[in-house]
Amino acid sequence: xxxxxxxxxxxxxxxxxxxxxxxxxxxxxxxxxxxxxxxxxxxxxxxxxxxxxxxxxxxxxxxxxxxxxxxxxxxxxxxxxxxxxxxxxxxxxxxxxxxxxxxxxxxxxxxxxxxxxxxxxxxxxxxxxxxxxxxxxxxxxxxxxxxxxxxxxxxxxxxxxxxxxxxxxxxxxxxxxxxxxxxxxxxxxxxxxxxxxxxxxxxxxxxxxxxxxxxxxxxxxxxxxxxxxxxxxxxxxxxxxxxxxxxxxxxxxxxxxxxxxxxxxxxxxxxxxxxxxxxxxxxxxxxxxxxxxxxxxxxxxxxxxxxxxxxxxxxxxxxxxxxxxx
Amino acid sequence: xxxxxxxxxxxxxxxxxxxxxxxxxxxxxxxxxxxxxxxxxxxxxxxxxxxxxxxxxxxxxxxxxxxxxxxxxxxxxxxxxxxxxxxxxxxxxxxxxxxxxxxxxxxxxxxxxxxxxxxxxxxxxxxxxxxxxxxxxxxxxxxxxxxxxxxxxxxxxxxxxxxxxxxxxxxxxxxxxxxxxxxxxxxxxxxxxxxxxxxxxxxxxxxxxxxxxxxxxxxxxxxxxxxxxxxxxxxxxxxxxxxxxxxxxxxxxxxxxxxxxxxxxxxxxxxxxxxxxxxxxxxxxxxxxxxxxxxxxxxxxxxxxxxxxxxxxxxxxxxxxxxxxx
Numbered sequence: 184x185x186x187x188x189x190x191x192x193x194x195x196x197x198x199x200x201x202x203x204x205x206x207x208x209x210x211x212x213x214x215x216x217x218x219x220x221x222x223x224x225x226x227x228x229x230x231x232x233x234x235x236x237x238x239x240x241x242x243x244x245x246x247x248x249x250x251x252x253x254x255x256x257x258x259x260x261x262x263x264x265x266x267x268x269x270x271x272x273x274x275x276x277x278x279x280x281x282x283x284x285x286x287x288x289x290x291x292x293x294x295x296x297x298x299x300x301x302x303x304x305x306x307x308x309x310x311x312x313x314x315x316x317x318x319x320x321x322x323x324x325x326x327x328x329x330x331x332x333x334x335x336x337x338x339x340x341x342x343x344x345x346x347x348x349x350x351x352x353x354x355x356x357x358x359x360x361x362x363x364x365x366x367x368x369x370x371x372x373x374x375x376x377x378x379x380x381x382x383x384x385x386x387x388x389x390x391x392x393x394x395x396x397x398x399x400x401x402x403x404x405x406x407x408x409x410x411x412x413x414x415x416x417x418x419x420x421x422x423x424x425x426x427x428x429x430x431x432x433x434x435x436x437x438x439x440x441x442x443x444x445x446x447x448x449x450x451x452x453x454x455x456x457x458x459x460x461x462x463x464x465x466x467x468x469x470x471x472x473x474x475x476x477x478x479x480x481x482x483x484x485x486x487x488x489x490x491x492x493x494x495x496x497x498x499x500x501x502x503x504x505x506x507x508x509x
Numbered sequence: 510x511x512x513x514x515x516x517x518x519x520x521x522x523x524x525x526x527x528x529x530x531x532x533x534x535x536x537x538x539x540x541x542x543x544x545x546x547x548x549x550x551x552x553x554x555x556x557x558x559x560x561x562x563x564x565x566x567x568x569x570x571x572x573x574x575x576x577x578x579x580x581x582x583x584x585x586x587x588x589x590x591x592x593x594x595x596x597x598x599x600x601x602x603x604x605x606x607x608x609x610x611x612x613x614x615x616x617x618x619x620x621x622x623x624x625x626x627x628x629x630x631x632x633x634x635x636x637x638x639x640x641x642x643x644x645x646x647x648x649x650x651x652x653x654x655x656x657x658x659x660x661x662x663x664x665x666x667x668x669x670x671x672x673x674x675x676x677x678x679x680x681x682x683x684x685x686x687x688x689x690x691x692x693x694x695x696x697x698x699x700x701x702x703x704x705x706x707x708x709x710x711x712x713x714x715x716x717x718x719x720x721x722x723x724x725x726x727x728x729x730x731x732x733x734x735x736x737x738x739x740x741x742x743x744x745x746x747x748x749x750x751x752x753x754x755x756x757x758x759x760x761x762x763x764x765x766x767x768x769x770x771x772x773x774x775x776x777x778x779x780x781x782x783x784x785x786x787x788x789x790x791x792x793x794x795x796x797x798x799x800x801x802x803x804x805x806x807x808x809x810x811x812x813x814x815x816x817x818x819x820x821x822x823x824x825x826x827x828x829x830x831x832x833x834x835x
Contacts, residue, residue, distance in 0.1 A: 218736055220737070221736055224634070225634070228635065231631060232628075235644075235648060236648065238705065239705065240647060242662060245666070245673055246666075249673075257671060258671040260679065303554070304555050304558060307551040307554060308554065311548040311549070311551040314545075318541050318542045318545060330564075335563070335565075335568070336566065336570065336805060336808030337788070337792065337796070337808055338791065338795040338801055338808055339566035339570055339808075341795070342566075342569060343562065343565050343569060347561075359562050361558055367555065393551070394547050394550075397551065421655070422654075422656065422657070423655075424657050425773075429796055440657045440658075441657075443657050443658065444657045447657070447660075448661055473665065476661065483658055487654070491646075
């Protein structure tokens, strides 16, 4: 369910001289001086963009410094630009929390298994649908596309999963959202545009059937697409919580995001040691709990943030294929 | 992008058959089908997926017109006609829930939809390639943070006692606000956080469209003395209009579905008057109170409304001679 929410259409602009800039390119001269209106525009544009960058970055930065600061300093509003009273207690508490580790383990299982299933299904299905000589292609494609515009809704989906006996199993997390039709369309148009028909004919002359051609020729030629699909699904599985929320009751099977939700949002502070009965120690525990939340946000987002520059390259490369054609 | 959509979306009623009816004789066709069996095998997993998790729930939607009981299943339960719909329309929550849904959807369209376009136009005009890339990467990174963590961040940053925002308000001499616990703050927070998280990601699509505009147009306009603002208005904007229209129609088509998970996460008992939308209501009534038929009816109401909106806007776009989905 959560796998196809975000259309994967993120091609970065080309690297040549950009149409809007005044950069005339090598060997040419600027025909006239920049007008004051353009200067004013540039200043406004840079100001707006700089402010947006700050608006995006500061909350993240604040979370990081708050996660290593003395909770009292954060509480009193003394932390703005640098951490104060550096402590790693928040991180220590997370590392000691078995729910986090358990959730992380579950997420890894769901991510690996779910990605494998989704990517395999999508690649095979998209390739078949990309073959113009497959009889019934149009009708089959229509069957997929219809599901983008109409679906049976949450309740009936839940009942189907229940009737299949999948509640509280790994399959309930991994299967119901396995194939995003949007991703299927992107993969299909990749195959249509990168695998020349002549190649197939040549392979068939040499005795290759559809299976051998697909596995021996098409897949090795589709590395950017495969990378893209893997990444899309890894990110989606890492971040998803909703299917787990509705299909799992057993909290030992909860993925990391659901554990996070229970601690961050539902403020379930049971494990943060509210042992003392008096108000003071309760307040202290409360503050430590807040500190833990900051650390938890950092820990759970860090893997994807570190991987972002690497992933962005693939997202960009991969989606040029799918999104823009001219 | 528009082309993929144009080809792959279901045919609208008035579309005439493009191919003349040239039928190959049946035995020949069967032979062709038999020869392509390997392609069908490749497609089978994806077909099974949509059959089980898309079409079976669609088939199950009939429980909206029945009194579902688990023993008799989807088809065996007794018919009750429109009873559940009537009950929903007459319920005291109907006005509030539908109102909240429309409010969030419309705010999302009016506020959150144009911002990525503006950002893309500004980024596209930047002279420095490096600043351009940097801006893109930074603005795009929150899309990789999970909804759970974003909402968790809102809870800690907006916390009335220790949150960053309230510390700033107090520093400026104001009274702390209990953001997450007040109905009137729900919508602004919802929309702002949505922009924070997704604007950069959506921006990339428009940037790709902008990079497809012929640089000669800009050069010609520069020679004629057009300022940047004029070029944006007369070249860039018309140039990306087809993409804008298609994304707008898609946004309309998803109007009532977007952000359901986030609304659910942001819900507290105190902001319920503003945060209960159709989908969260379906979740509560259906899965938490097990009123399967009643909430399936509400879900169906939502889906049909969505489909009607999509068809209407696509029709309007066609009349206005803009790009359409089909």
